[in-house]
Amino acid sequence: MSNDRAHRILPTLLVAMLLVSCDGARESSGQPPQAAPPSTPASEVTGTTRGDFGPPQGEPVRAVLTSPPNVPPPTGRDHPAKVIVELEVIEQEMEISEGVKYTFWTFGGTVPGSFIRVRQGDTVEFHLKNNPSSKMPHNIDLHGVTGPGGGAASSFTAPGHESQFTFKALNQGLFIYHCATAPVGMHIANGMYGLILVEPPEGMKPVDKEYYVVQGDFYTVGKYREKGLQPFDMQKAIDENPTYVLFNGSEGALVGDHAIKANVGESVRLYVGNGGPNLVSSFHVIGEIFDRVRYEGGTYYQENVQTTLIPAGGAAITEFHVDVPGSYVLVDHSIFRAFNKGALAILKVDGPEDKTIYSGKEVDSVYLGDKAADLAAVTVAAEAAASGEMTLDQQIKAGAALYNGTCSVCHQDNGAGLPDVFPPLAGSDFLMADPKRAIGIVLNGLTGPVTVNGASFNSVMPPMSQLNDDEVANILTFVMNSWGNKGPAVSADDVARVRVNTQRTEGAAH
Ligand SMILES: [Cu+2]
Numbered sequence: 339m340s341n342d343r344a345h346r347i348l349p350t351l352l353v354a355m356l357l358v359s360c361d362g363a364r365e366s367s368g369q370p371p372q373a374a375p376p377s378t379p380a381s382e383v384t385g386t387t388r389g390d391f392g393p394p395q396g397e398p399v400r401a402v403l404t405s406p407p408n409v410p411p412p413t414g415r416d417h418p419a420k421v422i423v424e425l426e427v428i429e430q431e432m433e434i435s436e437g438v439k440y441t442f443w444t445f446g447g448t449v450p451g452s453f454i455r456v457r458q459g460d461t462v463e464f465h466l467k468n469n470p471s472s473k474m475p476h477n478i479d480l481h482g483v484t485g486p487g488g489g490a491a492s493s494f495t496a497p498g499h500e501s502q503f504t505f506k507a508l509n510q511g512l513f514i515y516h517c518a519t520a521p522v523g524m525h526i527a528n529g530m531y532g533l534i535l536v537e538p539p540e541g542m543k544p545v546d547k548e549y550y551v552v553q554g555d556f557y558t559v560g561k562y563r564e565k566g567l568q569p570f571d572m573q574k575a576i577d578e579n580p581t582y583v584l585f586n587g588s589e590g591a592l593v594g595d596h597a598i599k600a601n602v603g604e605s606v607r608l609y610v611g612n613g614g615p616n617l618v619s620s621f622h623v624i625g626e627i628f629d630r631v632r633y634e635g636g637t638y639y640q641e642n643v644q645t646t647l648i649p650a651g652g653a654a655i656t657e658f659h660v661d662v663p664g665s666y667v668l669v670d671h672s673i674f675r676a677f678n679k680g681a682l683a684i685l686k687v688d689g690p691e692d693k694t695i696y697s698g699k700e701v702d703s704v705y706l707g708d709k710a711a712d713l714a715a716v717t718v719a720a721e722a723a724a725s726g727e728m729t730l731d732q733q734i735k736a737g738a739a740l741y742n743g744t745c746s747v748c749h750q751d752n753g754a755g756l757p758d759v760f761p762p763l764a765g766s767d768f769l770m771a772d773p774k775r776a777i778g779i780v781l782n783g784l785t786g787p788v789t790v791n792g793a794s795f796n797s798v799m800p801p802m803s804q805l806n807d808d809e810v811a812n813i814l815t816f817v818m819n820s821w822g823n824k825g826p827a828v829s830a831d832d833v834a835r836v837r838v839n840t841q842r843t844e845g846a847a848h
Pocket residue numbers: 443475476477517518519525530
């Protein structure tokens with residue numbers, strides 16, 4: 339028996355032995371999700387079956403490519419075909435966060451790149467174009483390709499050129515593709531990845547909604563949400579210290595009007611990838627349980643899963659039903675990434691309540707924080723500040739948006755605080771007595787007894803030094819000019835001076 343064959347048969351034997359030994363084990367668990375094609379011998383019914391179903395039949399077909407979060411329709415074929423894929427590399431500036439631009443390198447103009455869907459056994463004729471406006475050469479390594487470099491060796495493409503190679507999609511599954519041109523890490527960090535689904539011969543089980551989501555980590559010279567065009571930071575990338583961790587390449591990609599949607603009672607399938615380049619994803623949907631996960635994008639599935647691990651350069655297919663309306667939050671459950679680096683997306687479910695499943699009180703702000711706010715005012719202020727024409731009113735509006743979800747959780751929406759716990763900011767004599775001191779309070783936090791308007795507090799405010807200078811300035815300007823307060827405007831330079839002159843212990847955030 340050849341090594342290769344042993345690999346294929348051994349898992350079958352092991353599964354068979356396990357099933358025999360644990361009487362009454364549910365037949366479905368760990369079994370292949372779909373029946374094998376009729377022609378496959380029983381001994382070969384494992385996920386490792388390679389699907390060479392002979393030469394392509396019929397006229398060549400052109401693959402339908404879609405931009406995220408959309409997924410192409412099923413191939414709907416019962417025979418192998420020749421499938422032509424045309425993908426163009428485009429380097430372009432796009433928004434990575436509200437008011438923050440980044441020069442992305444893309445497959446098809448989006449991050450992740452276009453979704454490719456073929457059937458196991460198809461012969462894929464791949465055309466890679468590199469737009470004439472590109473500055474860099476690029477290529478493609480598809481993890482669904484059997485052959486050296488996954489296509490990379492045959493697809494090196496200079497700006498304004500096109501290359502072509504052909505492969506047979508032997509293995510079914512969900513695969514990452516990415517650029518593999520040196521420096522590889524930089525090409526991936528700039529957004530050069532996407533997913534290719536190789537359907538099983540009998541197709542995927544029909545569901546009501548399918549979506550395409552890929553996580554990636556990004557490295558900018560500026561701090562998180564620092565406005566303007568941000569260059570790539572090679573040292574942060576080497577240190578694996580991302581500024582942003584994002585779904586679909588932008589903080590705004592899947593929130594607000596761009597949230598993915600479903601209706602109560604529907605089944606949802608998410609094709610989820612992780613482009614990396616560095617981080618592993620603990621993919622979770624807050625408020626949902628995956629009925630099934632085809633972990634690692636392979637053939638086997640796990641059931642009733644809370645969080646699934648998606649390696650860099652890997653994928654998973656998650657399936658669930660939505661029973662109750664509301665906002666479901668997709669996160670990387672390495673949770674600082676969700677709330678402080680952007681790894682957050684929304685699935686908005688509409689339809690009637692079902693109080694037998696969930697009582698129905700929905701508080702969006704618990705998990706959404708400032709993502710529920712409209713941060714456009716922040717961009718307006720940043721642009722005005724850049725041209726030296728920011729008005730007090732613009733700064734207050736930007737500060738209001740940022741206060742919401744940042745300070746409001748403790749000091750409350752109306753600035754009144756909570757008796758004995760959080761001091762008021764509205765009408766605070768302590769705050770207004772020394773406006774500059776407030777900058778230090780936000781950057782470094784506050785502990786120990788304080789007296790505000792005659793009431794004493796002795797609690798802890800955590801340092802909020804993750805906020806950038808503009809954000810602190812805008813928030814404090816808003817706070818000092820709201821709810822009856824009448825104070826000065828705080829500038830980003832004021833904040834920068836306090837930040838620089840603050841001694842912090844080794845390792846503390848700046
Ligand atoms: Cu590239």
